[in-house]
Amino acid sequence: MQTTLTVNGQAHGLDLDPRTTLLDALRHHLELTGSKKGCDHGQCGACTVMVNGRRINACLTLLCMHDGDEVTTIEGLGGTGAPSALQEAFVREDGFQCGYCTPGQICSATAMLDEIAAGWPSHVTDDLETAPVASIGEISERMSGNLCRCSAYPNIVAAILKVAEARK
Amino acid sequence: MKAFDYIRAQGVEDAARQAAEGATFIAGGTNLLDLMKLEVMAPDRLVDINRLDLAGIEEEPEGGLRIGALVTNSDLANDARVRRDRPVLSRALLAGASGQLRNKATTGGNLLQRTRCLYFYDRDMACNKRRPGSGCAAQGGVNRILAILGTSEHCIATHPSDMAVAMLALGARVEIRTAAGETRLLALDDLYLLPGDRPDRETVLAPGDLITAVLLPPPAPGRQTYRKVRDRASYAFALVSVAGIVEMAGGRIARADLAFGGLAPKPWRDPRVEEALRGRQPSPDLFQAAADILLAEARGHGANDFKIPLARRTLVSVLQELTAEAQA
Numbered sequence: 001m002q003t004t005l006t007v008n009g010q011a012h013g014l015d016l017d018p019r020t021t022l023l024d025a026l027r028h029h030l031e032l033t034g035s036k037k038g039c040d041h042g043q044c045g046a047c048t049v050m051v052n053g054r055r056i057n058a059c060l061t062l063l064c065m066h067d068g069d070e071v072t073t074i075e076g077l078g079g080t081g082a083p084s085a086l087q088e089a090f091v092r093e094d095g096f097q098c099g100y101c102t103p104g105q106i107c108s109a110t111a112m113l114d115e116i117a118a119g120w121p122s123h124v125t126d127d128l129e130t131a132p133v134a135s136i137g138e139i140s141e142r143m144s145g146n147l148c149r150c151s152a153y154p155n156i157v158a159a160i161l162k163v164a165e166a167r168k
Numbered sequence: 169m170k171a172f173d174y175i176r177a178q179g180v181e182d183a184a185r186q187a188a189e190g191a192t193f194i195a196g197g198t199n200l201l202d203l204m205k206l207e208v209m210a211p212d213r214l215v216d217i218n219r220l221d222l223a224g225i226e227e228e229p230e231g232g233l234r235i236g237a238l239v240t241n242s243d244l245a246n247d248a249r250v251r252r253d254r255p256v257l258s259r260a261l262l263a264g265a266s267g268q269l270r271n272k273a274t275t276g277g278n279l280l281q282r283t284r285c286l287y288f289y290d291r292d293m294a295c296n297k298r299r300p301g302s303g304c305a306a307q308g309g310v311n312r313i314l315a316i317l318g319t320s321e322h323c324i325a326t327h328p329s330d331m332a333v334a335m336l337a338l339g340a341r342v343e344i345r346t347a348a349g350e351t352r353l354l355a356l357d358d359l360y361l362l363p364g365d366r367p368d369r370e371t372v373l374a375p376g377d378l379i380t381a382v383l384l385p386p387p388a389p390g391r392q393t394y395r396k397v398r399d400r401a402s403y404a405f406a407l408v409s410v411a412g413i414v415e416m417a418g419g420r421i422a423r424a425d426l427a428f429g430g431l432a433p434k435p436w437r438d439p440r441v442e443e444a445l446r447g448r449q450p451s452p453d454l455f456q457a458a459a460d461i462l463l464a465e466a467r468g469h470g471a472n473d474f475k476i477p478l479a480r481r482t483l484v485s486v487l488q489e490l491t492a493e494a495q496a
Contacts, residue, residue, distance in 0.1 A: 001174050018174035018214070021201075041202050042269060054242070054271040060198050061272060064174050065216055112267060120246045123262040123402065128251040144402035145266020 001064040007032065008076030014063060022066055023047045023058035026073060034074035034103045038147070045146035048104040049073050055111035057145075074103035077110060085163045086110055093159035097150030105146050109160045112142045116164070134164035170210040177217045180345055180378065186215040188347035188376030193217050195238055196272040198265075199281040208289060208298055209282075222276075222380055225249070231386030234343075237276030237379045241265065241331065244275060253387035256411050259394035260334035266403050276379040279332055279342070279359065280371065283325035283433075284405055286310055296322045297367040304367075312471040313405065316479070317463075318432035323367030324469055325433055328405050332356065333429035334394055336437050337411035341383045347376025353383070360434035367433075390415030390423065391490045397430075397482055406430035408479045414490035421445045421491065428462070431479055438462055450491035455484040 001018045004011065007030060014029055023040075026032045026049070035058055038046035042060035049058045050072040078084035086106050089095070096102045116134050124141045125132045132138055139157050148156060175191065177183035187193055192211035194200055195218060203209040222236040225247050233254070235244060244250060245261035265273060287293040287306045294303035306314055306324050314324045340356040359371050373379075392413045398404040409429035415422040424445040428436040441462045448454050459480040466476050 018172060019169045041205065042198055045266065045268060048268055055268050056272045057198070057268045060201050060269075062174070062194075062197065062201065064176075065194070065197065065218060067176070108268065115267065118246075120242070121251065121258065121262060123259075125262075128255050128258055141402050142267055145268045 003064050003067045005063075005066050005069050005071060007071045008073060016063060018062060018064050020063045021059055022049070022051075022061045022063050022071070025063040026058060026071070032073050032075050035107075036100055036103055038101065038104075043147070044101070044104075045108055046101050046104040048108040048146065050107060050111050053111070053114070055108050072107070074107055077106065084110070085166065086113075086159065089159035089162045090156070093155045093162060095152055095156040095159035096148070097152050101146060101148045101150075105143070105148065105156055108143060108146045109156075109163075112139075113160070113164055113167070115142070117167075134161060136161065139164070169204050170207060172204075172211055173213040175213065175215045177215050177220060180220055180222075180380065181349065183215050183217050183220060184345060184347045184349075184376045184378050186213070187378065190375070191215040193378065195274040195277045196240070197277075198269050198273045199277065203282060203289075206289060206291070208291060217378070228383075233384040235275050235382045235384065237274060237381055239275045241270040241273045241275070241278060242267075244331075245270065254334075254338055254384065254392070256337060256392035256394050256413060257331070257334040257384075259392075260330040260396075260409075260411060263394060263396045263406075263409075264330040275331070275382055278329055279335075279356075279379065279382070280373075281328060282370075284328045285314060285325040288325060297325060297363070297370075300366065300368045307469055310471060311469045313407065313430075314469065314472050315432050316466040316468055316472060316475045317428075317436055318362050318434065319467070320363045320365065320367070322365055323363035323433065325363070325367065326430055327360070327432070327434045328429075329435065330394070330396060330406060330409060330429055332435040333409055333427045334411040335382060335384070336427035336435040337413055337425045338388070339385050339425070342379055343381040343383060344373065345378045345380050346374070351380070356382070356435070357437060363433050370433075388413055388415065388423075388425065393486060393489055395482055395486050395489075397478060408475055408482045410482050410486045412486045412490050414487070416450075416491060420447055420449055422447075424487075424490075426483070426486075428479065428483075431466075431475065445487070450487065452484070455487045456480075458487065459483050 036046040038044035042057040047058040191213040222238040226234045294305040315326045396409040406429045411427045413425040
């Protein structure tokens with residue numbers, strides 16, 4: 001199935017078996033191995049990427065469903081030379097141990113902070129009509145789709161909170 | 169995953185025609201692809217409906233809301249009119265899944281998602297829903313998450329949706345476009361079938377029927393809440409959930425719309441419970457009596473026996489919350 005999409009600002013045309021997930025297309029065909037395969041069932045969040053600015057599980061969607069879409073992976077957020085604010089904060093706050101879930105955590109957190117900025121409420125937001133504010137409780141709830149089996153959660157939340165507070 | 173043909177629908181008519189000829193609709197795909205990877209579902213052909221023009225939320229002249237079938241769970245939860253006038257729906261959506269899944273999952277797909285019964289997912293196990301006639305290994309098995317109401321000897325699976333529970337309390341109707349090109353409206357409660365002796369049949373939809381929208385009536389007066397009890401504080405299915413809308417008048421319950429999740433093979437509503445509350449002064453005895461009616465026919469299967477007292481306590485707590493102001 002022919003699919004044309006933009007990944008990290010670069011246009012790609014791929015003609016692959018329709019069974020190919022977006023995640024497998026990124027990792028095996030575009031050599032963008034930053035996005036990780038954890039559970040492959042949308043439960044762990046290691047494969048989180050942004051499609052048209054929104055975070056999704058790349059393992060639970062087919063490449064062919066994304067004709068014309070714009071995808072951003074961890075490689076598109078920054079690198080060793082020019083890390084994003086969240087990447088820098090994860091290093092500074094020691095927001096990981098083995099690092100396998102980290103690309104998904106950072107992609108997820110990047111889009112999640114945009115969701116807070118856009119005023120999206122969460123399960124723990126007291127008032128649905130008041131703009132939410134990033135807090136430990138809000139971040140933990142909103143990041144529950146990203147598991148960390150090393151359980152680096154306190155430092156992951158601390159890193160995200162640092163960036164959220166710097167943006168205020 | 170088994171091989172399949174993939175088609176991008178050219179329009180609603182094209183999509184319905186493809187489905188009438190045996191194709192399976194794919195929208196968000198968050199449940200379908202999960203099941204296809206496990207080969208619990210193995211469609212020969214997928215028709216992708218994501219580009220159809222069904223992603224809008226429109227206010228209707230008389231104050232109702234028309235929610236397109238492709239509106240994502242995130243967009244619906246965040247819609248200002250839903251947050252302001254139908255908070256029970258926002259709350260239910262926000263209590264479900266994860267941020268990533270809500271960004272992909274759609275309104276129509278959420279209604280039609282399959283049970284998370286472990287035996288449905290495990291192809292080595294007997295499951296009448298997956299393989300009719302093979303039996304139900306959940307009875308006498310690990311059934312902590314399964315149903316206590318509306319079950320049959322053939323199936324005790326629960327419907328997993330939070331969104332549908334809130335929509336049921338709100339009196340939602342489902343707009344369906346048939347393969348013949350007709351549009352019909354169905355009360356949400358009438359969309360679902362109880363398992364009986366055919367648990368593989370979950371809805372009244374015929375091949376080629378496409379859910380195009382969910383229609384909500386104008387906002388109802390009263391207070392609303394969605395209470396979800398689960399094993400984790402976030403990102404877990406409901407053990408028991410209650411969507412409640414209660415209107416008080418003169419210290420009495422003028423109206424109580426209640427729907428329940430985690431208890432039954434479909435979002436559950438029992439008009440007898442609502443009738444018992446109507447016109448009465450709130451009191452602990454009244455709430456217990458309402459729970460007696462709700463649970464009169466409840467039956468546990470061992471590991472899920474706890475759901476009977478849990479449902480009672482959750483209902484009583486929700487009724488206390490929604491009638492509290494009037495009591496004070």
